[in-house]
Structures are given as structure tokens and as C-alpha cells.
């Protein structure tokens with residue numbers, strides 16, 4: 001019987017951590033501890049295998065193209081099998097930006113194709129056009145969450161991501177660029193596997209989503225205790241305003 005609590009694997013925390021994406025890990029850990037739920041973050045770096053039984057949330061942050069190249073080869077070679085098994089037994093797999101791209105089928109950079117793990121039915125192509133940069137807000141439909149819940153963050157990517165037939169976006173763009181700047185889709189979700197272009201770091205300004213990830217990873221039908229989220233809600237409102245939404 002696996003140990004209880006939130007057991008997070010942070011993949012490549014040295015290389016895949018732009019815009020301080022590690023803040024997302026701190027939020028997950030703290031929000032558990034504040035509720036007396038055990039939480040542990042384990043770094044799983046280059047060359048290390050991923051034990052699918054050990055973790056209920058696997059996290060892969062954003063990275064520059066060069067870091068992504070190095071990590072992608074390792075991800076496919078040493079961690080793909082573990083990731084697929086973990087997802088099959090219900091672990092949350094959460095990728096941000098470069099991490100999202102690597103959860104998909106591939107990332108094409110010029111004449112080079114970097115294979116991803118294929119957990120999400122998306123393909124990404126590096127565009128010669130301008131990077132998609134700026135504040136972004138999306139409306140998400142997640143099981144059990146408020147149907148009009150908004151995620152607000154920041155995006156900066158050269159890649160354009162396309163959802164393949166049947167793939168479900170994480171949300172609809174209210175403001176900003178999203179997957180490719182034209183489709184109106186942002187991110188992708190397949191069961192508990194989620195990818196998004198939203199950095200921020202995302203979770204400090206979107207505590208409802210942090211709690212959704214925690215509850216989904218714990219899969220206990222656990223209703224999480226309320227926290228005093230005044231600061232977090234203020235952060236959410238500020239991120240929404242920065243993205244041009246008012247009245248949230």
C-alpha cells in the first residue's frame with residue numbers, strides 16, 4: 001500500500017524551471033501542509049528512472065529550447081514508461097509550457113523533431129513568427145470545479161501547439177494567445193494528464209486550481225478544508241486584471 005499524502009515527482013527541476021515555475025511546487029506542498037496532509041517533493045533528474053507507484057503527482061515545468069532538447073531525450077528514454085504507467089493508475093501529470101510540449105507527440109524545431117512522450121494528443125511546431133508573449137486568462141471546465149473558473153497567468157512560447165482530433169483543450173482563451181494564437185484553445189487535458197502554457201508561476205495566483213490538482217492526485221473523494229485565501233484571491237484578481245479581465 002503506497003504511503004498517503006501528496007507525493008510529487010519534480011522532473012528536471014534544474015533544467016525545466018523558467019519563470020520560477022518551482023513556485024508551483026511550493027504552493028502544492030504548502031496547501032497540503034496547512035491542512036495537515038503530508039506532502040513531499042522529490043526531484044527526478046537526468047538519467048533517473050521514474051517509479052510509477054511512488055508518486056501521485058508528476059510535474060514538468062517550462063524550459064528554453066536547448067534545455068528541452070536535453071531533457072526530451074532523457075524523458076523518452078528513461079521516464080516514458082514510468083510516466084505512462086503512473087498516468088494509467090490515475091496519477092496527475094502536469095506540464096507547463098516546455099513541459100506541456102514534451103507531454104505531447106513532438107516538438108518540431110526547424111528540421112529537427114524532438115519526440116515527446118505522447119501522453120497528450122498534441123503536436124507543436126516552432127514558428128518563425130513572433131513569440132506568443134503576455135498575460136493570459138482562460139476559462140476551464142474541469143470535473144467537479146466551478147464551470148466558469150478562470151486560470152490567469154503569463155505565457156511566452158515560440159512553439160504553436162495543435163490539438164489532434166478528439167483532444168480536449170484545458171480551456172478557452174478569454175484573453176491572450178493560448179496554444180497557437182488562432183484556435184482559441186489553451187492547453188490540453190486527457191483524464192488527469194494536463195498541459196498548459198500558463199506560467200506565472202501559475203498556482204500562487206490560482207489557488208482553486210492548486211486545490212483541484214491536490215484533490216485529484218489524492219483521489220480520496222476528499223473535500224479539502226477551506227483555507228484563508230485572502231492573499232491568494234487578491235493575487236488571482238490582480239492576474240485577471242493584468243490579462244485585461246475585470247470584475248473577477
Ligand code: GLN
Pocket residue numbers: 018061062063064065068096097098099156157158159160
Ligand atoms: N521553448 C519552448 C517554446 O519557446 C517553451 C518555452 C517555455 O517553456 N516558456 O515554445
